[in-house]
Amino acid sequence: MNDSLILKQVRIQLENRCLVGVDQIISPGDVFTVMGPSGSGKSTLLAYVAGFLSPTFQAEGEIWLGNRDITHLPAESRGVGLLFQDPLLFPHLSVAGNLGFGLPQHTPNKAECIERALEQINLSGFGNRDPATLSGGQKSRVALMRLLLSKPCAVLLDEPFSKLDTTLRREMRDLVFSQLREAGLPSLLVTHDQEDAQAAGGPLIEL
Template sequence: MTAPHRLELRDICISLGSQVLLELDAEIGPGEVLTVMGPSGSGKSTLLAYLAGFLAPDFQARGQVLLDGQDISPLPAEKRGMGLLFQDPLLFPHLSVAGNLRFGLPRSVADKAQRVEGALAQIGLAGFADRDPATLSGGQKARVALMRLLLSAPCAVLLDEPFSKLDTNLRHEMRQLVFDLLREAGLPSLLVTHDREDAEDAGGRMIELNH
C-alpha cells in the first residue's frame, strides 16, 4: 500500500504577456479528482503544462505546486512525479502491449511479467500481452495507456481530455474505469475538459474558467 498523496495549487497565476489567462487556488486530496472546465483558449492545457513542468517560455507563471508539502515547481518534468494521460494513447508502436506496460514499471520491480499479466487482467485484457498495439480498438488502447501510467507509480495524475476521442458509447465506461482506478490508488488527479459529462462522472469539485 503506497502512502496517500496530496496536491496543492497555491496562488497559481499564468499569463501571456500582459494578459492573465487563469488564476487558481486549490487542494486535491488522495483519490480526489478536481475538474477544470473551460472552452478552447481558456488556458486548460497551459495549466497542465505548467504543473507537469513543460510550460512554453512564451508564458509567465507564478505560484506554488506542492506535492506532499514539497514545492515541485522548480523541478524538471521528470522529477515531479506526475503521471499524464492525453487525448491520444501514445502507445509505442514498436513494442507489444506487454512491452508498453513494462516500459511504465520502475526498474526495481522484480517480476515484471507477473505484474504485467495482473495489470492486463485488471483492465479486462487478459491474454493481450503479445498483441501489437495497432490491432487494438480505441478503447483497448486507452486502457493500456491508463495501466502504463498507473504502473509507473506516479504521485499525482494530470488528465488532458483523455475521453474526447473515444466513441460516445465507450466514454462513460472508460471514465468509470479511470476514476475508479485513480480513487483505488489514492492519487490526487486534475482533469481538464470542455465536456460536462466528464466532470459529472469524475464526481469531484469543478472549477470553470472563462475565456
Template sequence: MQEITGSILTKTRPLMLSDVTIRLGSRMLLAVSAKVMPGEVLTIMGPSGSGKSTLLAFAGGFLDRAFEVSGRLLIGTKDLTETPANQRHAGILFQDPLLFPHLSVGGNVAFAIPPAVKGGKARRALAEAALKEVGLGGFFDRDPDTLSGGQKARVALQRVLVSAPEFLLLDEPFSKLDAPLRRQMRELVFSKAKAAGLPTILVTHDGADAQAAGGRVIEIGIEEKA
C-alpha cells in the same frame, strides 16, 4: 486480493495549486488555487484556448517558457515548482493513448514500471497482471495497432498506473471515444484513481466528464455577463 498496480504505488499525499497564475504576454490566462486530496478529482472546465492544458503543462513540468508563471505546486509538503518533469512522478493521460508502435502491448506497460522492479520475469508478470485487471489478459504480445480505441485507452491507463505516480493529470482523455466508451472509460479511470488514492486534475470542456468525476469544478475562460 490487492490489485498488482497498487502494490508499487507510493504513499499518496494531497496536491496543492497555491496561487498559481499563468500569463502569456499581457494576457492573463488563469488564476487557480486548490487543494486536491488523495482519491479526489479537481475538474478544470473551459472552452478551447482558455488555458486548461497550459495548467496541466505547468503541473507536469513541461510548460513552454513563453508563459509567465507565479505560484507554487506542492505534493504534500514537497514543493515541485522547480522540479524537472521526469522527477515529479506525475501520471498523464492525453486525448490520444500515445502507445509506442515498436513495442508490444505488454512492452508498452512494462516500459513504465519503475526500475526498482528487477528482472524480466517480474516486470512481465506485473505488466500481465495490469493488463488482466482491465480485461486484456493474454494481450501482452499483441501489436498495439491491432487494438480497438477502447483497448488502447485501457493500455494507456495501466501504463500510467504501473509507473507509481503520486498524482494524475487528465488532458481530455475521453474526448476521442464514442459515447458508450466514454462512459466506460470515465468509470474506469475515476475508480482506479480513487482506489489508488491519487489526487487528480482533469481538464475538459464537457460537463458530463465533470459530473462523472464528482469533485470540485473550477471554470476558467468564462467571460462574465454585464
C-alpha cells in the same frame, strides 16, 4: 496514505494577459475539474503542473505534493502522471513493452507485474500484440494501466475521453475515475464536457 496535490496561487500569463489563476488543494482520491472552452489555457495549466510549460508563458505560484515542493523539478522526477486525449501507445513497442516502459526501474518480477496488469484490464495474453491491432477501448485501457504502473503520486487528465464514442466514453470514464479513486491519487481534470465534470464529482472551476 498518499499526499495531496497543492496548487498555491498558480497564475499563468501570456504577454501580460492572465490565462489561468488557481489556488486549490486536491486531496488523495479526489478529482478537481477545470472547465473551459478550447484556447482558454486549461492545457497550459496542465503543462505547468507536469513541467512542460513553454517559455513563451510566464507562470508564478508553487506546486506541492504533500510537503514536497515540485515546482522546479524536471518532469520525470515530479511523480505526476499524464493521460492524453489519445492513448499514445508507443508504436515501436509491444503491448507488454508499453506497460513495462513506465514501470519504475527496480521493480522486481516485471513480467509477472505486467501480466497481472493485463488481467486487471481484461487483456490477458495480449502482451505480445502490436498495439496498432487493438481496438480503441483496449488502447485506452492499456494507456490507463501504463500510467498506473508508473506509480505516480498525482494524475493529470487532458480531456481523456473527448475522442471516444458515446458508449465507450461512459465506460472509460467509470473505469478511470474508479481506478484513480481506488489508488487514492489526487487528480486534475481539464475538459469542456459537462458530463466529464459531473462524473468526476469533485470540486470544479470554470475558466
